[in-house]
Amino acid sequence: MKRRTKVLLGIAVGVVVVGAAVVVGGPVVYANLVNGAADAAPTLAPSGDATLAAADAEGRWTSTAGSFAGYRVHEVLRGQDVTVTGRTEDVDAQATVTGGSLTAATVTVQVASISTPEAARDEYFRGTALQTDRFPTAVFRVTAPVDVRPALAGTDRDVALRGALTLHGVTEAVTVHAKLGVDRSGHVQVAGSIPITFADYGVHAPDLGFVTVDGRGAVEFSLELAM
Known part of the structure; x- marks a missing residue:
């Protein structure tokens, strides 16, 4: 079966599922179900209150298990607000600390591995929206010391990271407002989000009539870093 056919079938299935939910339970019930499945915004873990001397932080840090990234978008379904989040742990991060x-x-995030509870939405996201066969990764690079x-x-704990975000083959300058903490094991956690406008990256937010997606969203991340 050709990929385009699979994508169209996936969207059709998603439409049927959403339509059934609207008919049987109503938009409010469906919105509550989706909102209830949305992940909380990334934040520092409760153990992220330890400290680390600047001298001990010198060197190269690498992401470990527990790191994740993804997106947050807002949809409107028949007048009901819906928040959708996608997540992946297929993240590679490298950071260097010098002189504090x-x-x-x-x-670097493997975009095709980002998933939500709905396979049809994921197929549209990967195939039509972000074309992950052509643009498999999203990359953020820090461009100024902090x-x-x-x-x-x-x-x-607040840090502002100036950098460049490459998404869907387009690179834009961004400023990331994040939290940075140290846990009791000496790992560093960085958690935050990057507001984005989809059109800036050549991505068109879908509009299926009964459900529309905002033209703005956020890239979210939580990184666990160790030396």
Whole structure:
């Protein structure tokens, strides 16, 4: 079966499922089900209140198990607000700390592995929206050093990372507002989101008549880093 046929069939199945939910339970019930399945926004783990001396942070950090990335979008279904989140743990991150500053960092996400509870939505996301066969990864690179000593010392967990986000083959300058913490094992966690406008990356938000997707969303991430 050709890929385009699979995509169209997947969307058709999704439409039938949504339509059935609307008919049987109504838009409110369906919206509550989807919203109930949405993941919480990434944040520092409760154990992320330890500290780390700047000298001990010097060197190269690499992502470990527990890291994830994904997206958050808002939909409107027959007047009902719906929040959808997709997640993947197929993330590779590398960061370098020198002189108390984050001097380099790269986060690479395998976009095709991002999933939600609905396979039809995932097929549309991978095949039609982001064309992951052509653009399999999303990459964020830090482009300016940032002093992380206050975050490592626990005096100010907020960090602003200036960088470049490459998505769907398009690169845009972005500023990421994130939280940085240290857990009791000495790992560093960085959690945050990047607001995006889909059209900036050549991505068209779907409009199926009874459900529309906002033209803006967010790339979300939570990184567990170890030396």
